[in-house]
Amino acid sequence: MSRESRKKSRRRMIFLGFGSLVIIFAVTFTIGKYWVDIFEKYQEKKTLDQELTKLKEKEEELKVDANKLQNPDYVARYAREKYLYSKEGEFILQIPEE
Numbered sequence: 001m002s003r004e005s006r007k008k009s010r011r012r013m014i015f016l017g018f019g020s021l022v023i024i025f026a027v028t029f030t031i032g033k034y035w036v037d038i039f040e041k042y043q044e045k046k047t048l049d050q051e052l053t054k055l056k057e058k059e060e061e062l063k064v065d066a067n068k069l070q071n072p073d074y075v076a077r078y079a080r081e082k083y084l085y086s087k088e089g090e091f092i093l094q095i096p097e098e
Contacts, residue, residue: 068074079085086092 069078080087084092084094
Protein backbone atom coordinates (compact mmCIF):
# COMPACT_ATOMS: atom_id res chain seq x y z
CA MET A 1 0.00 0.00 0.00
CA SER A 2 1.15 3.43 -0.74
CA ARG A 3 1.31 6.25 1.68
CA GLU A 4 -1.67 8.03 0.12
CA SER A 5 -3.88 4.96 0.27
CA ARG A 6 -2.99 4.53 3.94
CA LYS A 7 -3.93 8.16 4.60
CA LYS A 8 -7.23 7.70 2.75
CA SER A 9 -7.88 4.50 4.64
CA ARG A 10 -7.06 6.19 7.94
CA ARG A 11 -9.28 9.19 7.12
CA ARG A 12 -12.09 6.84 6.15
CA MET A 13 -11.74 4.95 9.44
CA ILE A 14 -11.68 8.20 11.45
CA PHE A 15 -14.74 9.48 9.57
CA LEU A 16 -16.61 6.20 10.08
CA GLY A 17 -15.60 6.10 13.77
CA PHE A 18 -16.74 9.68 14.32
CA GLY A 19 -19.96 9.05 12.40
CA SER A 20 -20.61 5.93 14.46
CA LEU A 21 -20.05 7.86 17.69
CA VAL A 22 -22.48 10.56 16.56
CA ILE A 23 -25.12 7.95 15.69
CA ILE A 24 -24.60 6.10 18.99
CA PHE A 25 -24.88 9.37 20.92
CA ALA A 26 -28.05 10.38 19.04
CA VAL A 27 -29.71 7.00 19.62
CA THR A 28 -28.72 6.98 23.31
CA PHE A 29 -30.03 10.52 23.77
CA THR A 30 -33.33 9.67 22.05
CA ILE A 31 -33.82 6.52 24.11
CA GLY A 32 -33.02 8.44 27.32
CA LYS A 33 -35.53 11.13 26.38
CA TYR A 34 -38.21 8.50 25.81
CA TRP A 35 -37.46 6.88 29.17
CA VAL A 36 -37.84 10.24 30.91
CA ASP A 37 -41.15 10.82 29.11
CA ILE A 38 -42.37 7.36 30.09
CA PHE A 39 -41.40 7.94 33.73
CA GLU A 40 -43.20 11.31 33.78
CA LYS A 41 -46.33 9.73 32.29
CA TYR A 42 -46.16 6.95 34.87
CA GLN A 43 -45.99 9.52 37.68
CA GLU A 44 -48.88 11.47 36.16
CA LYS A 45 -50.95 8.28 35.86
CA LYS A 46 -50.26 7.46 39.50
CA THR A 47 -51.41 10.92 40.59
CA LEU A 48 -54.52 10.76 38.40
CA ASP A 49 -55.40 7.30 39.73
CA GLN A 50 -55.28 8.67 43.29
CA GLU A 51 -57.46 11.60 42.27
CA LEU A 52 -59.89 9.23 40.54
CA THR A 53 -60.18 7.16 43.73
CA LYS A 54 -60.96 10.29 45.77
CA LEU A 55 -63.54 11.43 43.22
CA LYS A 56 -65.25 8.02 43.24
CA GLU A 57 -65.46 8.17 47.05
CA LYS A 58 -66.92 11.67 46.80
CA GLU A 59 -69.42 10.44 44.20
CA GLU A 60 -70.58 7.67 46.54
CA GLU A 61 -71.04 10.19 49.36
CA LEU A 62 -73.06 12.44 47.07
CA LYS A 63 -75.24 9.53 45.94
CA VAL A 64 -75.99 8.70 49.57
CA ASP A 65 -76.86 12.34 50.26
CA ALA A 66 -79.06 12.48 47.15
CA ASN A 67 -80.93 9.38 48.30
CA LYS A 68 -81.41 10.90 51.76
CA LEU A 69 -82.82 14.06 50.20
CA GLN A 70 -85.56 12.00 48.56
CA ASN A 71 -87.00 11.39 52.05
CA PRO A 72 -89.27 14.36 53.09
CA ASP A 73 -88.73 13.68 56.80
CA TYR A 74 -84.97 13.92 56.38
CA VAL A 75 -85.27 17.15 54.39
CA ALA A 76 -87.51 18.70 57.07
CA ARG A 77 -85.14 17.68 59.88
CA TYR A 78 -82.10 18.89 57.92
CA ALA A 79 -83.73 22.29 57.26
CA ARG A 80 -84.64 22.66 60.93
CA GLU A 81 -81.11 21.85 62.08
CA LYS A 82 -79.14 23.67 59.42
CA TYR A 83 -81.29 26.73 58.74
CA LEU A 84 -83.08 26.99 62.09
CA TYR A 85 -86.56 26.45 60.67
CA SER A 86 -89.16 25.43 63.18
CA LYS A 87 -92.46 23.63 63.22
CA GLU A 88 -95.54 25.51 64.29
CA GLY A 89 -95.47 25.98 68.03
CA GLU A 90 -91.78 25.14 68.28
CA PHE A 91 -89.19 27.50 69.74
CA ILE A 92 -85.58 27.46 68.66
CA LEU A 93 -82.88 28.10 71.20
CA GLN A 94 -79.44 28.53 69.78
CA ILE A 95 -76.67 27.43 72.12
CA PRO A 96 -73.28 29.00 71.40
CA GLU A 97 -70.50 26.54 70.68
CA GLU A 98 -67.30 26.90 72.65
